[in-house]
Amino acid sequence: MQGVIALALSHAILATLLDGPVSGYALMKRFNSAIGYFWQASHQQIYRELATLEHQGQVERMPTDGQTTTIRYALTEAGRSALTTWVMQPSEPGVMREDVLLKVRAGQLVPPATLLAELRHRRDLHAKRLLTYQELQLRNFSDPEHLSYEQCLHYLPLMRGVLFETENVHWCEQAIQMLENARQLQSGP
Amino acid sequence: MQGVIALALSHAILATLLDGPVSGYALMKRFNSAIGYFWQASHQQIYRELATLEHQGQVERMPTDGQTTTIRYALTEAGRSALTTWVMQPSEPGVMREDVLLKVRAGQLVPPATLLAELRHRRDLHAKRLLTYQELQLRNFSDPEHLSYEQCLHYLPLMRGVLFETENVHWCEQAIQMLENARQLQSGP
DNA sequence: AGCGGATATGCAACAAAGTGCATATTTACA
DNA sequence: TGTAAATATGCACTTTGTTGCATATCCGCT
Numbered sequence: 001m002q003g004v005i006a007l008a009l010s011h012a013i014l015a016t017l018l019d020g021p022v023s024g025y026a027l028m029k030r031f032n033s034a035i036g037y038f039w040q041a042s043h044q045q046i047y048r049e050l051a052t053l054e055h056q057g058q059v060e061r062m063p064t065d066g067q068t069t070t071i072r073y074a075l076t077e078a079g080r081s082a083l084t085t086w087v088m089q090p091s092e093p094g095v096m097r098e099d100v101l102l103k104v105r106a107g108q109l110v111p112p113a114t115l116l117a118e119l120r121h122r123r124d125l126h127a128k129r130l131l132t133y134q135e136l137q138l139r140n141f142s143d144p145e146h147l148s149y150e151q152c153l154h155y156l157p158l159m160r161g162v163l164f165e166t167e168n169v170h171w172c173e174q175a176i177q178m179l180e181n182a183r184q185l186q187s188g189p
Numbered sequence: 190m191q192g193v194i195a196l197a198l199s200h201a202i203l204a205t206l207l208d209g210p211v212s213g214y215a216l217m218k219r220f221n222s223a224i225g226y227f228w229q230a231s232h233q234q235i236y237r238e239l240a241t242l243e244h245q246g247q248v249e250r251m252p253t254d255g256q257t258t259t260i261r262y263a264l265t266e267a268g269r270s271a272l273t274t275w276v277m278q279p280s281e282p283g284v285m286r287e288d289v290l291l292k293v294r295a296g297q298l299v300p301p302a303t304l305l306a307e308l309r310h311r312r313d314l315h316a317k318r319l320l321t322y323q324e325l326q327l328r329n330f331s332d333p334e335h336l337s338y339e340q341c342l343h344y345l346p347l348m349r350g351v352l353f354e355t356e357n358v359h360w361c362e363q364a365i366q367m368l369e370n371a372r373q374l375q376s377g378p
Numbered sequence: 379a380g381c382g383g384a385t386a387t388g389c390a391a392c393a394a395a396g397t398g399c400a401t402a403t404t405t406a407c408a
Numbered sequence: 409t410g411t412a413a414a415t416a417t418g419c420a421c422t423t424t425g426t427t428g429c430a431t432a433t434c435c436g437c438t
Contacts, residue, residue, distance in 0.1 A: 008291075008424090009425090011295075015294055018297070023385095023386070023387090025385060025387075026385095026386095036284065037284070037285070038291065040284045042425080042426070043387080043388090044425090045424080047389095048388085068433085068434085069386070069387085070385085070387095083295060083298060084298040084299060087292045088303060091288055093311060093314060094288070095227070096226070096353055099200070101345075101349055102200055102201055102228065102346075103276045104345050105342060106200075106207060106272055107342040108339060109269070109272060110273060110276050110277055112338065149368065149372050149375055150297060151371075152368055153296040154294065155367075156290075156360075156367065157290040157293055160287070160290055161285075163356050164285055164356065167352050168282070170352075171352060178345065179345075182338040182341050196394080198395080212415095212417095213416075214415060217416095218415095230396095232418090233417095233419085234396070236416095236418055236419095237419090240418085257403090257415095258415095258417085259415085
């Protein structure tokens with residue numbers, strides 16, 4: 001959005017490393033499950049980015065245990081300060097880029113049944129994601145009324161994910177109903 | 190997300206051309222205002238994409254009026270059918286990629302006041318966007334209870350935008366309150 | 379001992395998206 | 409009549425993301 005400091009995957013990686021050293025693989029797992037509600041990346045991207053970050057001195061390899069071949073990366077002071085700089089920087093919100101909205105907008109091109117099938121498919125998918133996030137929420141934050149400041153920092157992004165998927169399900173249901181309704185009124189009597 | 194047919198900007202352009210021929214500049218304007226709630230693109234991206242689409246025979250230049258230098262593009266049959274194919278194709282939802290969520294997660298690095306300032310800034314921004322969308326909604330759909338099928342196709346994506354920004358405002362407010370609360374409890378006695 | 383699946387890492391090529399720079403015309407208005 | 413803002417178009421470069429490929433280890437099961 002703005003020209004100064006953008007990037008993002010690198011920041012997502014650095015931020016995740018705040019919780020302690022991890023391997024590229026573990027990072028990938030987290031990105032595609034735990035924090036997948038606001039960031040995703042393939043393992044290839046992550047390994048490439050880790051290599052770049054290491055080259056820039058923002059992360060470093062931990063001494064291996066001798067046992068495994070797993071490479072664990074840790075934040076360096078430079079990485080920590082780069083991340084801090086980025087967090088301080090005010091920034092603009094991005095856009096949602098949901099192709100289903102585009103499909104609905106171009107929906108005149110396909111039979112209503114096709115569009116409705118897609119919407120039902122989406123609804124189920126979002127419902128499934130919602131369930132996953134809600135389980136995470138329950139498991140990790142059993143008492144959301146009494147969280148410390150630091151706990152809030154972890155709770156709030158997850159909460160955003162829950163809200164987002166709740167909305168998605170809700171919108172899909174509304175869309176299905178409106179379209180079915182309008183179709184019946186037009187084709188009907 | 191999936192390997193078959195992805196792309197997206199091209200489809201957003203083709204879909205917009207369904208409403209009639211437009212210039213690249215007008216397309217840019219629409220992307221960054223009217224339908225900005227689900228897609229955005231810079232003029233450079235749009236001109237490049239239009240050139241590609243023209244090369245592929247999916248759009249064509251309209252005869253100029255002789256008066257202006259403005260180039261207006263129209264959908265061709267090939268473009269229409271390419272778009273149809275894409276709309277038919279089932280697809281997976283993407284991820285939200287909100288950097289403010291990342292910033293909150295890494296919020297331990299900055300003073301609470303900084304984080305709270307950013308959240309208030311975001312709240313105001315989202316409130317402003319919300320207002321824009323709501324005005325669009327009022328102006329274009331005065332009676333949302335009685336829309337034709339085709340009108341629904343335009344109404345529903347806008348409605349998604351309204352819901353999204355409503356959520357954003359709501360989440361920001363909750364976040365501000367939770368963080369302020371937790372901070373007071375911890376710093377106080 | 380062999381097999382399959384999860385863990386773990388990485389390169390190379392390519393496609394898509396974003397940023398910076400450059401420029402010409404038109405329109406309103408002071 | 410100058411000038412500033414909006415309209416209008418585009419190239420070149422850089423960064424990000426995707427896809428296909430290649431490999432090696434570890435763990436549990438049979």
